[in-house]
Amino acid sequence: AQTVTQSQPEMSVQEAETVTLSCTYDTSESDYYLFWYKQPPSRQMILVIRQEAYKQQNATENRFSVNFQKAAKSFSLKISDSQLGDAAMYFCAYSLDFNTGNQFYFGTGTSLTVIP
């Protein structure tokens, strides 16, 4: 079974500083996708960044980047120059390659507080 673990229920960061959110996953598959979603107080789930397992290069999206370590099954999210609007719950998610059926598995979330 696939599982996604976020070991940090809560994190805080000073505005303009950098924070890293951790995520590990367990799978026996070789092709899969990894995602980070953000859930602000509005409850909407917003895609932050995604990574294909077959790509060695870490995905980057403006101030958001990932550190993908396939052998270690680790997928951490780095937020640089943190802004007040980054305060939210962040979910790590895993999805299988489409050939094997496509379900999403989510971690339990990390609540990020940004301190002015």
Added chain:
Amino acid sequence: DADVTQTPRNRITKTGKRIMLECSQTKGHDRMYWYRQDPGLGLRLIYYSFDVKDINKGEISDGYSVSRQAQAKFSLSLESAIPNQTALYFCATSDWTAGSQETQYFGPGTRLLVL
């Protein structure tokens, strides 16, 4: 206009009542999903549908049923609501094409309280 909408946004009901949560999407996606979110448990998959004729149980389907009325509509029903079904419910769609990165697009959520 939002691409994925859910109605109602908030609902309070009593134990034993039947309730339906509705989801509509204008993204033209074939795949639709229902999740529930509980504190400390993240999102868990209830049901998913890869097209109008294909409906599958997810991790926690007991006590729930779904109906895919059309490509754009996917409803979740609680036939006899119980208090531990109190949760935040999300509908999502995904844009699967061969070789693509599948990304899920979420609705705004429905907060359900079962008394």
